[in-house]
Amino acid sequence: MSAIDAENVVVTYADGTEAVRGVDLTVPEGEFFGFLGPNGAGKTTTIKTFTTLLRPTGGTIHVNGFDVLNEAQSVRESIGYMAQHTSVDEELTARENVKFACEAYGVPRAERADRIGELLDLVDLADVADKEASEFSGGMKKRLDVATALVHEPPLVFLDEPTTGLDPKARIRLWEYFREINRQGTTVFLTTQYLEEADELCDRLSVIQDGEIVATDAPDTLKSQVGGDVLEVTIEEPSDDRKERAREVAHESGLFADGTIETTEDGLSVAAENARRAGTDLLVALRDASFTVTGFDIRSPTLDDVFLAITGEPTDEESEAGSNAEAEPVASGAAR
Numbered sequence: 001m002s003a004i005d006a007e008n009v010v011v012t013y014a015d016g017t018e019a020v021r022g023v024d025l026t027v028p029e030g031e032f033f034g035f036l037g038p039n040g041a042g043k044t045t046t047i048k049t050f051t052t053l054l055r056p057t058g059g060t061i062h063v064n065g066f067d068v069l070n071e072a073q074s075v076r077e078s079i080g081y082m083a084q085h086t087s088v089d090e091e092l093t094a095r096e097n098v099k100f101a102c103e104a105y106g107v108p109r110a111e112r113a114d115r116i117g118e119l120l121d122l123v124d125l126a127d128v129a130d131k132e133a134s135e136f137s138g139g140m141k142k143r144l145d146v147a148t149a150l151v152h153e154p155p156l157v158f159l160d161e162p163t164t165g166l167d168p169k170a171r172i173r174l175w176e177y178f179r180e181i182n183r184q185g186t187t188v189f190l191t192t193q194y195l196e197e198a199d200e201l202c203d204r205l206s207v208i209q210d211g212e213i214v215a216t217d218a219p220d221t222l223k224s225q226v227g228g229d230v231l232e233v234t235i236e237e238p239s240d241d242r243k244e245r246a247r248e249v250a251h252e253s254g255l256f257a258d259g260t261i262e263t264t265e266d267g268l269s270v271a272a273e274n275a276r277r278a279g280t281d282l283l284v285a286l287r288d289a290s291f292t293v294t295g296f297d298i299r300s301p302t303l304d305d306v307f308l309a310i311t312g313e314p315t316d317e318e319s320e321a322g323s324n325a326e327a328e329p330v331a332s333g334a335a336r
């Protein structure tokens, strides 16, 4: 049995917006599955149909073997859901928050004390179990959220952008808990705007764009499909105009017929089969066009490159850079 089995899911909102347009998706039990896509691609809408918060306009969805339309209650009892915004009650202690979740999910009274202890241990909050959540950092609140989503020991948990806004250290710590939950047998469905997070954690992932799934595979397979390497070129005085001009020079050189050429913070990035071989020729073309190249690097593709190649758009992480001071990405590739 699959944890999630979705066929031809369609969601059209009342105003006519076709948010999800025929999504097919199967997640086997025990998998750590990632769901990625640019802003507005349809991720949240899809998750809402899987978690019974929204009725699909068309298609069939089975979650843990239950039909989301006819067996919604059974679906809800068999999943954990960590929403984008924390559901922690700040006036309660960590222990009280988990206890409250136990009551809400109907965990038998006799099992509650043990369950609460185990979960607070799992997310490393046992030492502060009796402190009010208002005193917790953002990372601690997220960990408490993880614990509350797991009180009823669901075989499948949905994590909707669970680490957005956390600093890199807190994010990496959360990854350990997610891995541990998965190791213990829980299927994980993760959406994230951090591609390094997806790369680090997911067995497989799907990319959704304009309501349709455009790629599904293991992160490494997707990276190998980008083909070739990535050239990062740093130029002197990288103003927007000059970077755009440099991009035109690279494009007009005709060196990278099948590649993707993008401007970055400091210059240019070229992902292409022949990036390594044609690198020197690009430098000559740039020099002939009066650019001074101050840095030059060749690297293997990352998931950022995959995302860009598939969707033609940078990740949310990058498009939102600077708008959320707390959301420092654990940088992998260069910003575009």
Ligand SMILES: Nc1ncnc2c1ncn2[C@@H]1O[C@H](COP(=O)(O)OP(=O)(O)OP(=O)(O)O)[C@@H](O)[C@H]1O
Binding pocket: 013, 014, 015, 017, 018, 019, 037, 038, 039, 040, 041, 042, 043, 044, 045, 046, 316
């Ligand atoms: N209640 C609604 N009524 C009409 N259109 C909506 C509604 N909710 C979402 N949409 C639209 O549906 C599309 C998909 O939105 P959705 O929130 O599922 O995308 P997303 O991939 O989760 O994006 P984000 O990462 O920004 O949350 C978008 O065009 C959005 O504007």
